[in-house]
Amino acid sequence: MLCWGAQLDDLSNAPAGNYLAVDAGWSSVCEINRNGSLSCRGDDTWGRVSEAPTGTYTQVSVGYGHACAVARNGALECWGLNDQLQAQAPEGTFSQVAAGRTHTCGLTVTGGGEIECWGRKDQNPNDDFDPPPPGNGWIAITAGAYHTCALHNLGEARCWNWDATGADDEDEGTEQPDPEALPIGFVEIEAGEQHTCGVSHDGEIICWGLEANEALGQREEGQRDAPEGTDWLDISAGFDHSCGVRTDGSVMCWGGNRYGQATPP
Numbered sequence: 001m002l003c004w005g006a007q008l009d010d011l012s013n014a015p016a017g018n019y020l021a022v023d024a025g026w027s028s029v030c031e032i033n034r035n036g037s038l039s040c041r042g043d044d045t046w047g048r049v050s051e052a053p054t055g056t057y058t059q060v061s062v063g064y065g066h067a068c069a070v071a072r073n074g075a076l077e078c079w080g081l082n083d084q085l086q087a088q089a090p091e092g093t094f095s096q097v098a099a100g101r102t103h104t105c106g107l108t109v110t111g112g113g114e115i116e117c118w119g120r121k122d123q124n125p126n127d128d129f130d131p132p133p134p135g136n137g138w139i140a141i142t143a144g145a146y147h148t149c150a151l152h153n154l155g156e157a158r159c160w161n162w163d164a165t166g167a168d169d170e171d172e173g174t175e176q177p178d179p180e181a182l183p184i185g186f187v188e189i190e191a192g193e194q195h196t197c198g199v200s201h202d203g204e205i206i207c208w209g210l211e212a213n214e215a216l217g218q219r220e221e222g223q224r225d226a227p228e229g230t231d232w233l234d235i236s237a238g239f240d241h242s243c244g245v246r247t248d249g250s251v252m253c254w255g256g257n258r259y260g261q262a263t264p265p
Contacts (some may be wrong), residue, residue, distance in 0.1 A: 001014040001017075002264075004264060006259035007259075008027060008043060009041070015039070017034075018033075023060050028041065028042030028067065029041055030052060030069070032058070038052040038053065047082075049062060052079070056071065057070060058070050059097065062099060063086065064081070064100070065080050066078060068087070068089060068099050070106075074094055074095070085120075086102050086120065089104075090118060092111075094107060095109050096140065096141050097141075098143035100119070100145060101146060102120040104117065105117040105118075105132060113139060114138070115150055131160075132148065137154070138150045138151065138152055139151055139153045140188070147161045147191060148160060186199060188233075188235050190242075191237060192209075192242060199232050204229070226244070232246060241253055241262040251264040
């Protein structure tokens with residue numbers, strides 16, 4: 001495992017060993033070891049994410065002071081900050097989980113890929129948080145600060161809640177996709193702080209949302225779009241930067257680079 005960027009709490013110094021998965025949140029990182037156990041590290045100011053639960057897990061998602069993981073039996077385990085009930089994991093069997101700032105969403109196995117969310121809406125039922133899209137068949141889910149996106153098995157990407165499509169960014173002249181359903185088939189989707197990127201069926205990277213001046217790739221040469229090409233395999237989005245993996249295994253990052261987070265080794 002390789003890490004780069006800010007040296008906050010030594011997060012950029014990856015521990016030795018072999019890992020099955022890793023996820024980086026606001027100021028914490030969690031890894032799933034080869035035996036399925038969890039190890040987490042970072043700043044516990046907002047919530048004690050470093051106190052990972054015991055057990056064996058298949059996926060982990062780190063938010064803003066809390067984290068959630070899917071156990072091998074499909075049960076959810078959440079820990080850390082719980083002021084908005086974002087770490088109040090529901091019962092049931094899940095295939096994936098995505099932790100945001102004050103909310104968390106998961107994909108149920110028993111519901112055939114239905115989306116279930118909890119957190120901020122539980123304590124603020126009258127706020128402007130929208131419910132997730134109905135139905136089953138959802139195969140991937142990802143959470144930004146206050147928005148969430150999901151990928152359907154038909155390739156449809158759907159985003160909802162605060163600035164999910166960057167509507168408030170219109171004054172900056174950024175063209176945004178339809179807020180209900182993005183008209184492009186995706187194979188991968190990833191939400192950052194206030195932006196989202198996806199890999200299309202054609203292998204292109206398409207990004208939308210706020211922070212367009214950095215997270216969406218407006219670099220010194222004035223480019224606002226994500227990198228060109230049709231050989232992209234995977235995507236990851238952070239606070240104000242994004243990184244993509246090409247089919248040859250090479251990594252390219254763009255956006256904010258104050259701490260070197262967009263300069264891969």
